[in-house]
Structures are given as structure tokens and as C-alpha cells.
Amino acid sequence: MTNEKRENGAFMQRDRNWHPPAYTPTYKTSVLRSPQKALLSLDNTISEMTGPVFGHNIIGDLDNDLILNFAKEGEMPIGERIVVHGRVLDERGLPVPNVLLEFWQANAGGRYRHKKESYLAPLDPNFGGCGRTITDEQGGYYFRTIKPGPYPWPNGVNDWRPAHIHFSVFGQGFAQRLITQMYFEGDPLIAKCPIVQTIPDQKAIDQLVAPLDMGNTLPMDSLAYKFDIVLRGRRSTMFENRKEGN
Amino acid sequence: MPQSLDYLKETASQTAGPYVHIGCTPNFSGITGVFPEDLGTSMVNKETEGERITVKGSVIDGKGMALKDALIEIWQADAKGLYNSPFEMRGTADPNFTGWGRTAGEMDTGEFVFETIKPGVVPFKDGRPMAPHITFWIVARGINLGLHTRMYFPEEEAANKVDPILTRIEHQSRVPTLIAAKDGSDYRFDIHLQGDLETVFFDI
Numbered sequence: 001m002t003n004e005k006r007e008n009g010a011f012m013q014r015d016r017n018w019h020p021p022a023y024t025p026t027y028k029t030s031v032l033r034s035p036q037k038a039l040l041s042l043d044n045t046i047s048e049m050t051g052p053v054f055g056h057n058i059i060g061d062l063d064n065d066l067i068l069n070f071a072k073e074g075e076m077p078i079g080e081r082i083v084v085h086g087r088v089l090d091e092r093g094l095p096v097p098n099v100l101l102e103f104w105q106a107n108a109g110g111r112y113r114h115k116k117e118s119y120l121a122p123l124d125p126n127f128g129g130c131g132r133t134i135t136d137e138q139g140g141y142y143f144r145t146i147k148p149g150p151y152p153w154p155n156g157v158n159d160w161r162p163a164h165i166h167f168s169v170f171g172q173g174f175a176q177r178l179i180t181q182m183y184f185e186g187d188p189l190i191a192k193c194p195i196v197q198t199i200p201d202q203k204a205i206d207q208l209v210a211p212l213d214m215g216n217t218l219p220m221d222s223l224a225y226k227f228d229i230v231l232r233g234r235r236s237t238m239f240e241n242r243k244e245g246n
Numbered sequence: 247m248p249q250s251l252d253y254l255k256e257t258a259s260q261t262a263g264p265y266v267h268i269g270c271t272p273n274f275s276g277i278t279g280v281f282p283e284d285l286g287t288s289m290v291n292k293e294t295e296g297e298r299i300t301v302k303g304s305v306i307d308g309k310g311m312a313l314k315d316a317l318i319e320i321w322q323a324d325a326k327g328l329y330n331s332p333f334e335m336r337g338t339a340d341p342n343f344t345g346w347g348r349t350a351g352e353m354d355t356g357e358f359v360f361e362t363i364k365p366g367v368v369p370f371k372d373g374r375p376m377a378p379h380i381t382f383w384i385v386a387r388g389i390n391l392g393l394h395t396r397m398y399f400p401e402e403e404a405a406n407k408v409d410p411i412l413t414r415i416e417h418q419s420r421v422p423t424l425i426a427a428k429d430g431s432d433y434r435f436d437i438h439l440q441g442d443l444e445t446v447f448f449d450i
Contacts (some may be wrong), residue, residue: 014256016391019258019259020259020391021390032307032308033313033386033387033388033439035388035439035440036308036440036442039447040415040447040449041448042448044450045371046334046368046369047323047396048381048394049449050334051321051331052345060281063280069362089254090254091253091255091256092253093254100267100285104268104272112265115276116264129268130272130277130280137340166265168269172331172332172333174381174383175394181256181261181263193260196260198260198390199260203255207255208257223328230255230257
């Protein structure tokens with residue numbers, strides 16, 4: 001599946017039947033925020049095949065440690081200690097090295113550290129809820145955190161978000177830019193969540209569910225969950241389709 | 247059965263949600279002391295080549311209300327038309343220009359402001375020049391998959407008229423949705439998610 005030659009062509013077309021559509025009335029906020037006209041379909045240009053890169057030097061020692069990066073000296077947040085790890089791959093199965101991942105989440109009680117958040121669960125004075133890392137040469141990444149709690153949100157009268165971690169992913173080109181959410185294996189709220197259910201294909205939902213990974217736990221310390229992320233792959237440039245003379 | 251192609255499926259998108267700023271602009275959202283600064287806050291420095299410009303605008307919903315919880319990113323070429331990216335094969339971009347900006351917008355109004363430079367000309371695949379443009383990517387609560395679009399410049403009338411992308415738009419009456427307005431010395435680029443003025447978004 002790997003190609004010797006590092007591909008630098010356009011990205012494969014996005015499968016818009018796999019992603020959630022823009023207009024999903026059971027997720028009410030989408031109703032007034034969804035474009036209604038057809039998108040303009042275009043093959044990538046250099047403007048989308050390139051994208052920003054971030055050096056490993058921007059990453060601080062605790063950036064991938066949400067247990068410690070906001071905690072007071074000698075203290076720690078309350079909750080289940082977990083390691084989240086995985087790889088960033090492209091649709092060809094190739095690793096996507098040296099790309100920035102950012103993640104954010106609620107605390108163990110399901111409360112975000114945000115001024116617009118009004119859930120009655122308390123803030124944890126030792127938990128900020130944000131982290132970041134850059135993938136290694138094999139596309140691998142890991143971070144340590146507290147398992148977020150589920151929380152209610154104003155959509156239906158009694159809608160609850162399953163426990164989840166938000167991910168922002170940069171690829172090598174701006175066309176790969178992606179934001180998604182990771183869910184936890186076995187959570188009964190996944191099937192009931194209007195945001196999860198914006199995704200039409202159950203297989204695409206399953207791909208967002210991280211399995212418990214006992215092989216990467218730290219005994220007497222942390223459980224582990226594995227979450228691989230797949231970005232758009234580049235099309236072949238074996239024969240470029242340039243018009244003769246250009 | 248033929249052989250299997252073995253491609254993986256792209257991870258499905260989920261909305262950035264109302265708290266995207268915790269992860270992407272934590273200092274803006276009041277979480278200080280974790281990262282020294284929010285990424286994408288500054289695109290230029292004193293040495294950056296090119297004409298300094300300010301781009302302002304709002305992301306507006308189907309009822310005409312400006313979003314206050316969006317995250318807007320831009321990506322653009324330098325003054326010579328080169329991207330600051332390892333996948334830029336045509337030369338080396340200005341090392342004093344990142345080409346990438348990110349903002350949550352103003353706290354009270356949601357209005358975004360980018361201090362940047364006017365980009366140079368970048369070629370289309372067939373070698374024809376594309377008119378100078380800035381690529382936008384917008385995420386927010388209620389947006390299930392990030393929206394791609396472009397901003398073009400009003401003074402580039404001749405280049406816009408033959409731009410390979412703008413000329414592909416079937417309803418030419420929608421082209422102005424991609425062209426910023428000159429607002430004093432600034433550019434104004436409002437992004438309409440719906441309605442008669444709906445911005446042309448790209449499947450790209």
C-alpha cells in the first residue's frame with residue numbers, strides 16, 4: 001500500500017456521504033448555520049495542497065499532560081486517569097508525521113472551563129481541559145488526561161452528550177483540516193446523542209469510538225484508550241495530467 | 247471478487263462545539279498558563295515583505311445574526327505567491343510570514359480581524375494565474391463539517407474576471423460573495439451561512 005515516492009498531489013475527494021451533512025434538524029443549532037446551496041466542487045489547487053506546519057519546539061513539556069498542565073503545585077484533578085494514544089494516518093494507510101493535534105474536553109464531572117458554560121457540576125480547580133502534541137515520524141501521538149464526564153445540553157428537553165474529547169487535526173495540506181470528537185467504548189449515550197447521530201453511517205460512528213486498550217495501560221496508575229485518526233490521502237502523481245505544452 | 251483497494255475511510259467530522267476556544271485559543275477563553283500564546287494570533291513581523299492589510303468580517307447565520315462562537319482560520323501565500331509549507335515545490339516562502347492565522351473573533355461581537363499582507367499570485371494547475379486570494383476555514387457549534395471558502399480582492403477586477411475558480415461558478419451573480427469590500431483602509435469580508443447572500447463554499 002505504501003508508495004516509495006512521497007506523494008504531493010491533490011487530496012482524494014472527500015466522501016460527503018460519510019461525513020455528517022450540514023443540515024441536521026435533530027441537532028437544532030445546525031438549522032440556521034447550514035449552507036443551503038450546493039458547494040462548488042473543485043480539485044485542489046496549491047492553496048489547498050499546502051498547509052501550515054508547526055515545529056516540535058512549540059510544544060511544552062506538559063502540553064500533552066492534562067493531568068498536570070493546569071494543576072496547582074503538588075495537586076491533581078479528580079477523576080479517572082487515562083492515556084489516549086493512536087496514530088494519524090491517511091486514506092492510503094500512510095502515517096502522517098509532524099502534524100499538530102489539539103484536544104479539549106470537560107472535566108470528570110462533565111463541566112467545561114468556559115464562561116458560557118452553565119452546567120451545575122463544579123469546575124475542578126486543577127483541570128484546564130486543553131492540550132496539544134505533534135505526531136512522531138510514524139504518525140503516533142499520546143497524551144494523558146482525566147476521563148471527561150457526560151453532560152446535559154440544551155437541544156432536546158433531556159439530551160446528554162456522551163463522554164468525549166474534541167480533536168483538532170492539521171494535516172500536510174489545508175484541505176485535510178479536520179475537527180472531530182472521540183467517544184469511549186461502551187458508552188450507552190453514544191447511540192442517543194443527536195450530534196453523534198448527525199453521522200449517517202454507523203461504521204463512521206464506530207470509527208469515532210476509542211476501545212479500551214489494556215496493552216497500553218499503566219498498572220496501578222492509568223487506563224488507556226486507542227484512537228486512530230484518518231485524514232484524506234493524496235492522489236497519485238505517477239502521471240500528471242497536464243495539457244501538452246503547459 | 248476483485249482485489250481489495252484497502253483504502254481507509256477518512257475520520258468523520260463532528261462539530262467543533264461551543265467550547266472550541268478552550269482547545270484552539272485557550273488564552274482567549276481565559277485558560278492562561280498552559281500555552282504561552284494562542285497559535286495563529288500573529289502572522290507577520292517587522293521583516294515581513296509585502297503590503298500590510300487588515301481583513302475584518304463576521305460569520306452570519308440564516309437569521310442575520312453574527313456568530314460569537316466561531317473559530318476562523320485563514321491560509322494564504324506570501325507577497326510573492328509562495329506558501330510557507332514543505333509541500334510548496336516552487337521555491338521558499340518569506341520566512342517572516344507564517345501564512346496562517348486563527349481567531350475566535352472579538353469576545354462581544356464575534357467579528358474577526360486578521361492583520362496580514364496582501365498575497366501574491368498563485369498558479370492554477372494548468373499554469374494560469376489565480377487572482378490573489380485568502381483561503382478561509384470556518385468551524386463553530388452547529389457546523390458539522392468545517393466550511394472552506396476564499397476571499398478575493400475588489401481592486402483585482404481584471405484578475406478576478408479571468409480567475410479559474412471564480413469563472414467556474416455557474417451563477418455568476420454569486421461571485422461577489424467571495425469578494426471583500428474596501429472599508430477605508432481595511433477589507434471587509436462577511437461570510438453568510440445561508441440566504442440570498444449565502445457565501446459560495448467549496449467542496450475542495
